[in-house]
Amino acid sequence: MEDVQVVAMLVRRCIAGDAAAWEEIVQNYNRRIYNICYRFAGSADDAQDLTQEVFIKIYRTLSSYDTHKGAFATWITTITRNLLVDHFRKTKQDRMTDSLDAAPSDHEDAHPLSDRIEDKSAPPDSRVRSRQVGETVHAALAKLSPELREAVILRDLQDMDYRDIATALRVPEGTVKSRINRGRAELARLLQRTYRQVM
């Protein structure tokens, strides 16, 4: 967990124009923001652009951060989530015309989901297998509705507590829990269906 005083000091230095403090913030949080963007957007290129946009937004609105209202990590997660929602709305039309089997990102081999699952000739190395499973789950995650996807990402991948997720998503805690359950269940059903088709 972040030390509230250390982060508050860092933010104060940053507002005062200390470029080194800003670099420290970027170094500390770029990985987290990039991962949220990558899991939500599904593409490494989009994630990189979105991460930059998030940091530009943080840089511009840093003076509005109130240490008493919540943790800095929650605040930047809220900014990230809002930008992701905007991005989702903007790219809705593009996605509707895309093939469901389109390659999701640069991190994976540029093959459709069904091709990757079908590939039984992969070497039996456990690291390779685990990587393939990860890619499959990532592709299935991209098919969840954005409400379920963001809740699952923040809980299961970012390990945030329910209260912080509720703050970031601006919904009650009960709704957060319900979305997480439905998201997990929906993901499992998607993966089961995909495997059944392949078998």
Place this chain on the structure above:
Amino acid sequence: MPEQPSHGMQCHEFDILLADAFDGILSGSQLDRFQAHARACPACGPLFADAEAGRNWLKSLTEVEPPAGLVENILASTTGIATSHLRHLAPSTRPLTSWLERLQASIAGLVDPIWGTVRQPRFAMSFGMAFFSLSAVLSIAGVKPADVRQVSLRPAAIRHAYYNTQARVIRYYENIRFVYEVESRVREFKRATTPAEPAPEKQKERKNDTSGEPEQKQERNYSQSDNHLILAGAPLAPSDDLPVVSVTTYRRFV
């Protein structure tokens, strides 16, 4: 999801407790009721199994490595400063031992934020504008940097310089075309609105008076421009024999 009470638990309640069950915070009778509902309810049982499977699938996702150069790109798009330049600005993590180091650190703590602000491009821009404005005002006031060395600080000299500058500023102000035009308009307006004064009774007394209005004769001369008669070499006494020459003068007004 159908609301089906089973073992004293509604499906809605089960849905809320599902997340807590995975986190392992259910205990006692609440856990028993939860497990009994999961076994008995045809909707919640599969939901529990699917949610657990989905959670396990998600565990297989590991953190991805951000692309190289992401931090540099972010810094370039926000501060516009290269990372390598910032490295030496970052405070050292080594514990400070001597009192001199502690003093330096405390001074740096006060000065660094100010220095950081000064180095911002927007501050440099503001400073540049302020400098430009100041130099423009000084040049209008006639202050030259070369003269500063020769400035005498005697009270009389300062007073003289003050009046001199004041006079220069007033002269500059009054010579501005716009100001001059406004003033002349105001004068005309005043003249038009003020009722005409009665003609002075004793014209002769005003002969040497230069402070007042010009004499009527003089005014008439300026206004009579076109045709008038000039008697060439006419004697004081009028005579019918002398020729009369008609002269036309053209005056150009600029």
